[in-house]
Amino acid sequence: VDDLVAIWLLRRNLRFRLRIDTGQVRTLIGAALPLGLVMVINSLYFKIDAVLLSLLAEDAAVALYGVAYRIFEMALPLSAYIMVTLLPELARLEVDDPRFGRLVQYAFTMMSLIALPLGAFALCAPEIMTVIGGAAYAQGANVLVLVMISLALATVNGVFGWALVSQGRQGVLLKVSVAVLVVNVGLNLLLIPAYGVTGTGMALVATELLSLVATAVVFGRQIQLPRPHRPVRTVLAGAGMAAGVSVKFLIDLPALATLALAGAVGITCYGVALWALGAVPPAVRQALRDLVGPRLRRAADAA
Numbered sequence: 435v436d437d438l439v440a441i442w443l444l445r446r447n448l449r450f451r452l453r454i455d456t457g458q459v460r461t462l463i464g465a466a467l468p469l470g471l472v473m474v475i476n477s478l479y480f481k482i483d484a485v486l487l488s489l490l491a492e493d494a495a496v497a498l499y500g501v502a503y504r505i506f507e508m509a510l511p512l513s514a515y516i517m518v519t520l521l522p523e524l525a526r527l528e529v530d531d532p533r534f535g536r537l538v539q540y541a542f543t544m545m546s547l548i549a550l551p552l553g554a555f556a557l558c559a560p561e562i563m564t565v566i567g568g569a570a571y572a573q574g575a576n577v578l579v580l581v582m583i584s585l586a587l588a589t590v591n592g593v594f595g596w597a598l599v600s601q602g603r604q605g606v607l608l609k610v611s612v613a614v615l616v617v618n619v620g621l622n623l624l625l626i627p628a629y630g631v632t633g634t635g636m637a638l639v640a641t642e643l644l645s646l647v648a649t650a651v652v653f654g655r656q657i658q659l660p661r662p663h664r665p666v667r668t669v670l671a672g673a674g675m676a677a678g679v680s681v682k683f684l685i686d687l688p689a690l691a692t693l694a695l696a697g698a699v700g701i702t703c704y705g706v707a708l709w710a711l712g713a714v715p716p717a718v719r720q721a722l723r724d725l726v727g728p729r730l731r732r733a734a735d736a737a
Contacts (some may be wrong), residue, residue: 491532499574505578538593554679670711
């Protein structure tokens with residue numbers, strides 16, 4: 435039904451003809467097949483660790499990892515949604531166009547600013563595990579810390595992956611995905627018998643780091659890699675967020691209330707620190723001024 439509605443809406447702007455263009459079909463298959471295989475490999479990658487854990491460890495370990503990994507599954511698509519909105523613009527630009535580099539730099543900066551707080555939120559790993567799975571799962575906090583580190587790496591890696599897709603380099607991504615899957619399986623087979631569920635988390639961190647480095651190297655062969663935006667100031671802002679989240683150690687509340695309070699304080703500290711230290715990208719700073727400035731002026735006039 436959705437497709438029929440879309441065709442009806444576009445009927446005045448497009449001419450539809452029932453004709454098979456074999457050349458166009460080959461082009462579409464050539465572009466779609468590698469990307470489809472990447473998605474299949476990634477699906478295996480996201481599930482194989484749990485399968486191996488179920489074969490090599492006890493059921494309790496599988497349950498702990500399943501709860502911790504749920505955070506990864508819920509949060510990772512958010513960064514993908516952001517990159518998908520940039521994909522049409524990236525696809526319209528040539529890789530040697532300065533605007534392409536600027537757009538990738540902007541995306542890299544924003545994803546880095548999103549990824550950094552995950553380290554600070556890892557301080558709340560016991561509360562997160564308790565809220566999601568119950569008090570019995572708080573013992574899996576160390577696994578969640580590893581999962582959140584992996585999530586931060588994957589968030590940044592998405593910039594390079596989607597940028598390569600926009601330039602039709604799905605074939606290279608397929609090679610990287612296969613290599614990462616093989617390494618992940620090998621590490622899990624090596625680490626699970628020795629470290630149990632923690633070994634699975636260690637394998638996830640290692641392979642996400644490998645994926646980030648490999649994808650960045652491939653990307654860097656085409657265009658200059660983006661640079662961290664004021665890294666020292668950004669890290670200091672992240673430390674400020676960690677200090678804010680540490681309020682959890684000063685209160686004695688239920689897990690959900692502790693998580694909400696620590697999260698609110700931490701995010702506030704992070705935002706204020708980024709702004710005060712000048713670590714907010716100029717485009718974002720100007721957008722915030724345009725959004726908030728008129729409202730503040732109206733409020734002042736009303737007062």
